[in-house]
Amino acid sequence: MSMTMHVDIVSAETEIYSGTVIECYAPAEMGEVGIHPRHAPLITKLKPGEVRIVLQDGDEKSFFVNGGILEIQPHVVTILSDTAIRAADIDEAAAMEAKSRAEAAMADKKSDLDYARAKAELIEAVAKIETIKKLRKRK
Amino acid sequence: MAGAKEIRSKIKSIQNTAKITKAMEMVAASKMRKAQDRMRASRPYAEKIRNVLAHLAQANPEYKHPYLVDREEVKRVGYIIVSTDRGLCGGLNTNMFKAAVKEMIEWDSQGIEVDVCAIGRKAVGFFGRFKCNLVSQADHLGDSPSMEDLIGTVKVMLDAYDEGKIDRLYLVHNVFVNTMTQQPRIHQMVPVSGEIDQELEHHWDYIYEPDARHIIDGLMFRFIESQVYQGLVENIASEMSARMIAMKSATDNAGEIIKELQTVYNKARQAAITQEISEIVSGAAAV
Numbered sequence: 001m002s003m004t005m006h007v008d009i010v011s012a013e014t015e016i017y018s019g020t021v022i023e024c025y026a027p028a029e030m031g032e033v034g035i036h037p038r039h040a041p042l043i044t045k046l047k048p049g050e051v052r053i054v055l056q057d058g059d060e061k062s063f064f065v066n067g068g069i070l071e072i073q074p075h076v077v078t079i080l081s082d083t084a085i086r087a088a089d090i091d092e093a094a095a096m097e098a099k100s101r102a103e104a105a106m107a108d109k110k111s112d113l114d115y116a117r118a119k120a121e122l123i124e125a126v127a128k129i130e131t132i133k134k135l136r137k138r139k
Numbered sequence: 140m141a142g143a144k145e146i147r148s149k150i151k152s153i154q155n156t157a158k159i160t161k162a163m164e165m166v167a168a169s170k171m172r173k174a175q176d177r178m179r180a181s182r183p184y185a186e187k188i189r190n191v192l193a194h195l196a197q198a199n200p201e202y203k204h205p206y207l208v209d210r211e212e213v214k215r216v217g218y219i220i221v222s223t224d225r226g227l228c229g230g231l232n233t234n235m236f237k238a239a240v241k242e243m244i245e246w247d248s249q250g251i252e253v254d255v256c257a258i259g260r261k262a263v264g265f266f267g268r269f270k271c272n273l274v275s276q277a278d279h280l281g282d283s284p285s286m287e288d289l290i291g292t293v294k295v296m297l298d299a300y301d302e303g304k305i306d307r308l309y310l311v312h313n314v315f316v317n318t319m320t321q322q323p324r325i326h327q328m329v330p331v332s333g334e335i336d337q338e339l340e341h342h343w344d345y346i347y348e349p350d351a352r353h354i355i356d357g358l359m360f361r362f363i364e365s366q367v368y369q370g371l372v373e374n375i376a377s378e379m380s381a382r383m384i385a386m387k388s389a390t391d392n393a394g395e396i397i398k399e400l401q402t403v404y405n406k407a408r409q410a411a412i413t414q415e416i417s418e419i420v421s422g423a424a425a426v
C-alpha cells in the first residue's frame with residue numbers, strides 16, 4: 001500500500017477539494033492535528049482555522065474552514081465543514097473589518113446572546129486573518 | 140357564419156392558453172437550471188455525511204446514539220413527506236403520494252399507526268384530507284429554501300422519536316434522475332441503516348475528541364438536517380423539470396387543437412361561401 005490517502009473537503013454548499021494527498025493538517029477542537037496515511041480512525045469537531053494538505057508532488061494547498069467535523073479512516077479523510085473557502089480567496093480587508101466590528105459589538109454588550117454571537121464572529125475573523133498571514137509567510 | 144365566429148373565438152382562447160403554458164415552460168426551464176445547480180452543489184456534503192454515518196453505524200461506539208439503535212418493536216412510524224408548493228407539474232406529487240399511501244396502508248394492515256409531517260402546500264392539502272395523523276407542516280418555502288425554515292417542523296418528528304412516540308422515521312421525496320425522469324423515493328432516515336462493508340467488519344472504534352456523546356450528537360443533527368435539505372432541493376429540481384415537461388406537452392397539445400379547429404373553421408367558411416354562391420346562382424336562374 002502506497003503511503004497516500006484520499007481527502008475530501010466538502011461544505012454544505014459545495015465540494016471544495018477531493019484528491020490524493022500525503023499529509024493533511026486540520027484545526028481540531030483539541031488542537032491542530034497532523035494526519036498521515038494509516039492514521040487510526042478518529043472523529044472530532046473542527047474549529048475555525050486553516051486546513052493544509054500536501055500533495056504527492058510536494059505542493060501545498062490551503063483552505064479555510066469555519067468549523068465542522070473531521071472524520072479519519074486509515075486511507076480516507078473527510079472534512080465536513082460548515083463553510084470552506086480556498087485560503088487564497090479570503091478577503092483580508094473584509095476579515096479585518098469583521099474583526100473590528102465583532103470587537104466593537106463585544107465592547108458594548110447589551111445581552112448575552114449578542115455577546116456570544118460577536119465572540120463567534122471574532123474567532124472566525126481572527127482565524128481567517130491567521131490563515132492568510134500563514135499563507136503569506138510560506139510564500 | 141354563426142359557427143365560424145364561435146370557432147374563431149375558441150381558437151383565440153386556445154392561443155392565449157398556449158402563450159401562458161409556453162411562458163411557464165420557459166420560466167420552469169430557467170428555474171430548473173438554478174435548482175439543479177443547487178442540488179449538485181449540496182450533494183457531495185449529503186453523500187459524505189451519509190458515508191461517515193454508515194461507518195459510525197458499523198463502529199462499536201462506547202456511546203450508542205438513539206438514532207443508531209434499531210428498535211425491535213415498531214408501534215408507530217413517522218413520515219416526512221416533501222412535496223411542491225404549486226401544482227401544474229404533471230404527476231410528480233400524485234406519484235409520490237401514491238407510493239407513500241401504499242406503504243401507509245401496509246403499516247395500517249399490520250396495526251401500526253402512521254404520523255405524517257408534510258412539507259410543501261400540496262402535501263399539506265393532500266394529507267390534511269387523507270385519513271392520517273398530520274403532526275406538523277411547513278409550506279411556502281420558496282425556490283431556495285433555507286434550513287432554518289425546516290428545523291422546527293422536522294424537530295417535531297425527531298422529538299417524537301426521542302420520546303418513543305414513533306419508532307421509525309422515513310423521508311419521502313422525489314429523486315431527480317434526469318430532466319425526463321423523476322422518481323419518488325422512500326428511505327429510512329432514523330434509525331440510521333448502514334450498508335455493511337465487508338472490509339470493516341472486525342471490531343474497531345473511532346477515537347473521539349473530546350468525547351463521543353458530544354460529537355455524535357452534533358453529527359446526527361447535521362446529518363438529519365442535510366438529508367432533509369437534500370431531499371427538499373432535489374424535490375425542487377424535480378418539480379421544475381416536471382413542470383417544464385408538463386407545460387411543453389400542454390403547449391404542443393394546444394398547437395394540435397388549434398390546427399384541428401383551423402381545419403374545421405376553414406371548412407365552415409368554405410361551406411358558407413358555397414352556399415351563398417349557389418343561392419345567388421339559383422336566384423339569378425329564377426329571374
